[in-house]
Amino acid sequence: MSTVISQVEVPADVHLPIYMDNHATSPLDPRVLEAMMPYFTTKFGNAASRNHSFGWEAEQAVETAREQIAKLIGATAKEIIFTSGATESDNLAIKGIAEMYRERGNHIITQVTEHKAILDTCKRLEKYGYRVTYLPVKADGLIDLDDLERAMDDKTILVSIMAANNEIGVLQPIREIGKLCHQKGVLFHTDAVQAVGKVPVNVIADNIDVLSLSGHKIYGPKGVGALYVRRRNPRVQIAAQIDGGGHERGMRSGTLNVPGIVGLGKACEISLAEMDAEAAYLSGLRDRLKEKLESELDYVHVNGSMEHRLPGNLNMSFVYVEGESLLMGINDVAVSSGSACTSATLEPSYVLKALGLGDDVAHSSIRFGLGRFNTQVEVDYVAAKVIDIVKKLRQLSPLYEMVQEGIDLTKIQWAAH
Amino acid sequence: MAYSDKVIDHYNNPRNVGQLDKSSTEVGTGLVGAPECGDVMRLQIRVNPSTQVIEEAKFKTFGCGSAIASSSLATEWIKGRTVDDALAIKNTDIVKELSLPPVKIHCSVLAEDAIRAAIGDWKKKNGATETAEAAAAAVAQ
Numbered sequence: 001m002s003t004v005i006s007q008v009e010v011p012a013d014v015h016l017p018i019y020m021d022n023h024a025t026s027p028l029d030p031r032v033l034e035a036m037m038p039y040f041t042t043k044f045g046n047a048a049s050r051n052h053s054f055g056w057e058a059e060q061a062v063e064t065a066r067e068q069i070a071k072l073i074g075a076t077a078k079e080i081i082f083t084s085g086a087t088e089s090d091n092l093a094i095k096g097i098a099e100m101y102r103e104r105g106n107h108i109i110t111q112v113t114e115h116k117a118i119l120d121t122c123k124r125l126e127k128y129g130y131r132v133t134y135l136p137v138k139a140d141g142l143i144d145l146d147d148l149e150r151a152m153d154d155k156t157i158l159v160s161i162m163a164a165n166n167e168i169g170v171l172q173p174i175r176e177i178g179k180l181c182h183q184k185g186v187l188f189h190t191d192a193v194q195a196v197g198k199v200p201v202n203v204i205a206d207n208i209d210v211l212s213l214s215g216h217k218i219y220g221p222k223g224v225g226a227l228y229v230r231r232r233n234p235r236v237q238i239a240a241q242i243d244g245g246g247h248e249r250g251m252r253s254g255t256l257n258v259p260g261i262v263g264l265g266k267a268c269e270i271s272l273a274e275m276d277a278e279a280a281y282l283s284g285l286r287d288r289l290k291e292k293l294e295s296e297l298d299y300v301h302v303n304g305s306m307e308h309r310l311p312g313n314l315n316m317s318f319v320y321v322e323g324e325s326l327l328m329g330i331n332d333v334a335v336s337s338g339s340a341c342t343s344a345t346l347e348p349s350y351v352l353k354a355l356g357l358g359d360d361v362a363h364s365s366i367r368f369g370l371g372r373f374n375t376q377v378e379v380d381y382v383a384a385k386v387i388d389i390v391k392k393l394r395q396l397s398p399l400y401e402m403v404q405e406g407i408d409l410t411k412i413q414w415a416a417h
Numbered sequence: 418m419a420y421s422d423k424v425i426d427h428y429n430n431p432r433n434v435g436q437l438d439k440s441s442t443e444v445g446t447g448l449v450g451a452p453e454c455g456d457v458m459r460l461q462i463r464v465n466p467s468t469q470v471i472e473e474a475k476f477k478t479f480g481c482g483s484a485i486a487s488s489s490l491a492t493e494w495i496k497g498r499t500v501d502d503a504l505a506i507k508n509t510d511i512v513k514e515l516s517l518p519p520v521k522i523h524c525s526v527l528a529e530d531a532i533r534a535a536i537g538d539w540k541k542k543n544g545a546t547e548t549a550e551a552a553a554a555a556v557a558q
Contacts, residue, residue, distance in 0.1 A: 002430075002431060002434045003429060003430050003431075004428060004429055004430075004431065005429045005430075320479060321479070322455055322456065322479055322480050322481055322484070324481040324482065325428070325480065325481050325482050325484075325485060328420075328425075328428055328481075328482045329428075339455060339481070340454075340455050341455060341481040346520065348455065358452075358453060359452075359453040359454070359455070360452035360453050360455075363452075363453075363455040395434070396431060396434055396477055396478060396479075396485065397477060397478070397479045398448065398457055398458070398459035398477040398478065398479060399452060399457055399479045400479075401436070401477060409452060412448075414450070414451030414452065414453070414457070415449060415450070415451060
C-alpha cells in the first residue's frame with residue numbers, strides 16, 4: 001500500500017506546529033506585550049479624558065506611540081491617525097479622499113493585485129459614480145510605470161498602489177509612483193501593511209501622501225492600525241467615514257484603543273531598530289528554503305519577482321500537485337495556498353492569475369511567510385517535509401505521470417466541470 | 418478544512434494507486450476533470466471478460482484531499498463488482514461514506530464520472546455500444 005504520510009524526522013529543537021504564515025498575521029513580540037500590559041489594568045484611562053491623571057497618562061502613551069510610528073516611516077507624529085486596522089485605514093483613505101476631492105475629479109487608479117480592502121472599496125465607489133482604472137501587472141507582479149502615466153487624466157484624484165503584495169511579496173516601485181503622482185498633482189496612497197517594518201518606507205523620500213499600516217503584521221496586536229495623512233506639500237484632506245466625538249483631528253471618531261496603540265508603537269520601535277538585521281536574516285532563511293526545494297524537486301517555480309521582494313516571502317508552485325492536498329500532507333506546518341480549495345470563494349488566487357499564470361499553476365501554489373521567530377532548523381524541517389510530500393503526491397498525480405511520459409497536457413481535451 | 422477521519426485515512430493511505438495497461442482490451446480508462454479546475458482523476462479497471470467482474474481497479478488523482486479520498490474509495494468499492502453493479506454507485510454514496518462537506522461534493526461527482534468513464538471506455542472496446550453511449554454522455558456532462 002502506498003502512503004502519503006511523511007517519514008521526515010522531527011529534530012529535537014523543532015516545536016510543532018511550525019508557524020510560517022507571517023503575512024496572514026504574526027505572533028505578538030513579548031516585548032510588545034510587556035509594554036501593553038499596564039494599559040489594560042492600572043493605566044486604563046480614556047485618552048480623551050482631559051481633566052484627570054488617568055486620561056493624561058493614556059494620552060501621553062498614545063502620543064509616544066504616534067512618535068514611534070511616525071519615526072518608522074519618516075513622518076511627523078501629527079500625521080498619524082489611529083484606526084482599527086489596515087482594512088479601516090484603506091477604506092478611510094480611499095473613501096475619505098474620494099469624498100473630499102469629488103469636485104476636482106472622480107477618477108481613481110489602482111492595480112489588480114491589491115488587497116480586497118482596496119479593490120472592494122474601489123468597486124463600491126464605482127457604484128457611486130467614480131471611475132476606477134485597475135492597472136495590470138507584468139509577469140513579475142510589478143506594474144508598468146508607463147501604464148500608470150497613460151491612465152492618468154485631468155479627472156484623476158488618487159492613485160492607490162500597495163508597497164508590498166501579501167501573497168507574492170513583490171515590492172512595487174512606490175518611490176517612482178509617488179514621484180509621478182506629485183508631478184501630475186495626484187494624491188498617492190499606499191497600502192504598506194506588508195512593507196512597513198520589513199523594508200525601508202519613507203513618506204518623504206517615497207513621495208507618499210497617505211499610507212495604511214497595521215499592528216498585527218509587525219509582531220504587534222490585532223485590531224489596531226494607523227493611517228498616515230500628509231500635512232504639508234500637499235496638505236491632504238480626508239472626509240471622516242466614522243462620525244462621533246471628533247477624535248483623531250476629526251478624521252476618525254471613537255475612543256482610542258490605548259493598549260493596542262501602545263503595542264503598535266512598541267512594535268514599530270522594535271522594527272525600526274532591528275529591520276536591517278532582520279531583513280538579512282529572513283532573506284537568508286528564505287533563500288535557503290528556496291534552494292533546498294529547487295534542488296530536490298523538478299517543475300517548481302517562484303511566483304513573482306525575486307529581485308523586488310519582501311525578505312520573508314516565498315511563493316512557489318509545485319506543478320502537478322494540488323495546493324490543498326499538499327497542505328494536508330504538511331499539516332504540522334502553517335502556510336497558505338493559492339488553490340481554489342483553500343479559498344472562501346472557491347476561486348484560485350486572483351493575484352497569481354494576474355501574473356498570467358494558468359489556473360493550474362495557481363492551484364499548485366504555496367506561500368511561505370517567514371518571520372522574526374522562525375529558525376534555520378525549522379526551515380530545514382519544512383523543506384524536507386515539503387519535498388517528501390510533493391514527491392509522494394506526484395506518485396499519485398496522473399498529470400505528473402503523463403508529463404513524464406512526454407504527453408503535452410495542453411493538447412488534451414479536458415472536460416471542464 | 419476539518420476533514421473526516423475517513424478522508425484523512427484515504428489521503429494518508431490511498432488504496433489502489435497505479436496504472437493498468439491502457440491498450441489491453443480488458444482495461445477501461447476514465448480520465449475526468451481538468452487541471453485548471455484543480456482536479457483530475459484517472460480511474461482504470463480490468464474486467465474479467467467471461468464474468469464481467471472488475472478484478473482490478475487503479476487510480477491516480479491530482480486534486481485536494483477529498484478528491485484523492487473519493488477516487489481511492491471508488492476503486493475500493495468497484496473492485497469485485499460486475500460492471501453493471503459498479504454503475505449503480507452514486508456520488509451521494511461517496512459523500513455519505515466520507516462525510517464530505519457541501520463544498521467538496523464536486524469531488525464525489527468527479528469520482529462517479531470517473532467510474533462511468535472507465536466502464537464506458539471498456540464497453541466501447543468490447544463492442545457494447547448501447548450502454549457505452551449513455552456512459553459517454555455522462556462523461557461529457
